[in-house]
Amino acid sequence: MKTRTFLQSIAVGVALAAGATSAPAQGSAPYPSRPVKLVVPFPAGSATDLAARVIAQQLGTALGQGFVVDNKPGAGGSIAAMDVIRSAPDGYTLFFSSNSALASNVALLKTMPYDPLKELTPVAGVGETTLALMVKTDHPAKNIDEFVNYLKERPGKINAGFGSSTSQISIANLNRLANVNALPVPYKGIPLAVNDVLAGTVDFTFVDLGNSLAQVKGGKMRALGVTSPKRSSLAPDWPALAETMPGFDVTAWFAIAGPAGMPQDVVQKLNAATTEALRKPEVKDKLAGIGLQPMPMPAAQLKTFMADEVTKWKRMAKEANIQPE
Template sequence: MIALSKPCRLVTLALSLALTSAASAQAPYPNRNITLVLPFAAGSGTDTTTRLIGKELGVALGVNTVIDNKAGANGSIAASYVARSAPDGYTLFVTTNTTHSANPYLLKTMSYDPVKDFTPIARTGDLPFMLVINPEIPANSVADLIALAKKEPGKYSYASGSSSAIVSGATFARLAGVDLLHVPYKSSPPALTDVIAGRVSMMFVDVPTGQPHVNGKALKALAVTTKQRSALLPELPTMDNTVKGFDITSWQGYLGPANMPKDIVVRLNAEIRKIVERPDIKSQLAERGMEAFSGPPEEFDAFLKEQLVLWEKLITAAGIEKQ
């Protein structure tokens, strides 16, 4: 056996590390865990649906997916984190209209650009919202609730844990001509806790977060926010039935940091679309309150830009000032 001198051992070690690093860099994507960053807390609608899709995505890609909930600042904390991550496909953003449609018109200072800082990968569907109230409030319809609010201006309040909830509440107050107090929260679960406890009167909430409490009689659901009745909740009327012109939908999708390699985007899009289009997954997502569908990255990109225009109109019409 030949003993190597110390300089030779160092050169050999350096060469070995370089070769290992090069081999890792050339390994086909993906070859390690993928982190899915969410702008909302555990238990939110985005969280419950992402855990299902994310698990299947990991199986399809042969790696583990890790959920990283970064709630706060209307999703800006999570969005900024992803925007500053390496565009290598290992840090993805599962988000909604909160960060990519509404925030530019709700926040005075933006720590990210919703278009320039991200790569659209795939839309995964819509998360319809519904109006829920504390069951002690003597109202069984939106019309009843409006009548109560008009009878006692300033008595009733609405909680919000997302931009969709903020805009829905303000739009309701404006179109219905009622005086409601806005009580903001970092995310939907703690907001719902206070509605259930009676500390806040009502809330517009995504179906997967609110429905279990409605089923358990802890909350009363009055209407869905979409202009058409939801296939997920066919028994609920629309807000537009009573408050004409009310039509708000929350979407969900996957994005990465800007400048992601095209081949990685294509691979992720293909796998996500396969998952979302599976009948068993569609059914499970429906149970979680999500209307699942998808499409190519280019379609999602165009949709994102259209939504920015739409939400600017919604927020301006609602008279919401930037915070």
């Protein structure tokens, strides 16, 4: 009896020892130990998509795993955001978005299926950019003054495509500050609005700077001005719309977030790798080609920044008399 009890004790001890050594082994693999998905709320070819691919390549090299871009456009970014929010908060599904789905949609959508400040974990700031007011090269207006007169002569008859909250509020600001009445037409992404401007379906749109530069270089479109309060160093010959319409100030930004509850060590690892990538001259050059200037930001600062942006966009939407839809 004593022998049996002694052997049982040894067996229990061996089992406990095995558990003690095997349990940490299951969770000891450093992050990331498998590919990471970057969910993008806009279609391929958009500024968000292009920036995501630049950063994905850098993170993959720095962290030794593949970072795969997964485009999920639609519903103003809500489809992509919900995909991330519903995923496990382990850092293997991340959200690479512009301000649209991270802040400004709160002011523009009547019903938000999620709260970006409560259901997402801010990870890292990436970049910021401006937009440009774009028309076809054969448009009769050669500058912003001629364009405003063109709109005033055709009240309620000119269509403007928008594919993001930033382009939507840019149209609203143009209407308000120039006292015109262009009719906004929604698209799932800016590239789709550009296509319809080129096809003549809509008359103009506001395009992220990178795509604007590409369209002008290709000779298909003309830029009449940028939405930032000052001219962009990436397109110094393009006037700021604020030069003729004081108060015109709309900029876009890009950041990485994850589902709520992400481990802080994973957040810090991703933030450090992103920040380091943004310091590289070759990355700065690639982002400049997309029209972005680096916006590195610690995760805690990004959290405050996002909250401030929600407040800012609510104010801008109210000033532009935009009714949430």
